[in-house]
Amino acid sequence: MKAKKSICVFCGSSGRVDEAYRQAATRFGTLVGEKGYDLVYGGGHVGLMGIAADAALAAGASVVGVIPKFLQDYEVGHDGLNELVVTDNMHDRKRIMYERSDAFVILPGGLGTMDETFEVVTWTQLGLSAKPVVLANINGFWDPLVGLIDHLVTTGFAREENRSIIQVANSVDEIFPMVAAAPVTRGDVDSKWV
Helix, strand or coil, rough: CCCCCEEEECCCCCCCHHEEEHHHHHHHHHHHCCCCCCCCCCCCCHHHHHHHHHHHHHHCEEEEEEEEEHHHHHCCEECCEEEEEEEEHHHHHHHHHHHHHCCCCCCCCCCHHHHHHHHHHHHHHCCCCCCCEEEECHCCCCHHHHHHHHHHCCCCCCCCHHHHEEEEEEHHHHHHHHHCCCCCCCCCCCCCCC
């Protein structure tokens, strides 16, 4: 039996955000379930992460949350998931999220979202990963980041080919064709390197 693809989403834990981002998280989670994917995410019940998880569950997706012990109370660990993995630290959280996913989608978020994103992008740059990374550029939210990456390339701090590591979707609906062609790749990298 062929394994279902899992999409990992990185996104904000804040609920004090524009309604457009909340709607995008709902649409994303709904489409994850409707299109037959599983969801892996940071395990919280709050903010965009909770919205996306709830929508995916409602649409029939299997949802796995991965949360470190020290954040379980702060981010209000989601108790309605198919599986909640509690880790000892952030490094284990990111490693497990990586190992259990075939593609990464980045919805609007804060510094934690950027940390998770850049770690996966760096692994790809170093040849440790080939999993798709898609920025959900809702209402131009990630335009400054895309501009920064262009700046890194033009100033010689990143190679031209590194631009293609991150694909940019300007709507939630554009995300899924970008990850559809990705093979099921869970566990493709030796965890000693990540």
